[in-house]
Amino acid sequence: MTEDDDKEVVAQACMSVADIVKDCGFAAIEPYMLRLAEVTLVLLRQESSCQQVESDGEDDGDIDHDEVLMDAVSDLLPAFAKVMGSYFDPIFAKLFDPLMKFAKSPHPPQDKTMVVATLAEVAQEMGAPISAYVDKIMPLVLKELASSDATNRRNAAFCAGEICKNGGAAALKYYGDILRSLHNLFSNSESDDAVRDNAAGAIARMIMVQPQSIPLNQVLPVFIKALPLKEDHEESMTVYGCVCGLLLSSHPQILPLVPDVIHVFAQVVVSPDESDEVKTNIGKAISHLISVYGQQMQPILSALPPAHANALASFASRR
Secondary structure: OOOOOOHHHHHHHHHHHHHHHHHHOHHHHHHHHHHHHHHHHHHHOOOOHHHHOOOOOOOHHHHHHHHHHHHHHHHHHHHHHHHHHHHHHHHHHHHHHHHHHHHOOOOOHHHHHHHHHHHHHHHHHHOHHHHHHHHHHHHHHHHHOOOOOHHHHHHHHHHHHHHHHHOOHHHHOOHHHHHHHHHHHOOOOOOOHHHHHHHHHHHHHHHHHOHHHOOHHHHHHHHHHOOOOOOOHHHHHHHHHHHHHHHHOOOOOOHHHHHHHHHHHHHHHOOOOOOHHHHHHHHHHHHHHHHHHHHHHHHHHHOOOHHHHHHHHHHHOOO
């Protein structure tokens, strides 16, 4: 990782380390962790042997190799965070500033994509210690939510959600700015389904951790209208889990939207893209609604296409 002068070899070595961490867990790498952290720092600072090799002018091939290398290096951070959790924080503290430099010019736009994706995954895996970095991360995330590149908007939406979920009080002051930025991703001008799905995921995380800090009467109608998810089904557990939670607690702001929610849920339970776990959770929420609001629920369910109504009934009757 530090001595080979071939960027592809170094990238492959980084990918191998990430795979070993994912497959074998922390115990396998614990004896090497300090050295791995040092090597990752050297690569982020662009000081390893392969990063010192000067080519005759930067040609496109070399830039491609740089991108492959830095993507592989950046994948190490979430891999470490996943197996170390909050214990990754002292290592992340040293890697943070060198990582953030890739989001500044003269680095190409794809480096910014890499940084935001890495921050999102580290926030997801490291948990509460991410709160110490919120003030340095959020200006970049808010800027990228308005990026002209769909991948950047998608990553930024995911990152915003994870920062709100794990950033605690430090994230609260950004809620207004985040909601305004996310609102644009629900408009007709947003053409990318995956971006909208990730924006829905961010809203769901915000509702689950700080419902009292969100104007639910304004947010929920827009949120429900964006469902069902169309492309990024990794957000399904979070998004539908949030809606089910509001229904099971009979939250006053969700009740007027029950007909719309039922229409969404009916599409989810017949979708081959959704997991049984997601559908079972929806079944529990429907069962709750029927037991509490039986009379009012019947006309809503009767208005559904028979296949949808039957699928809902089948999941609602599971125990």
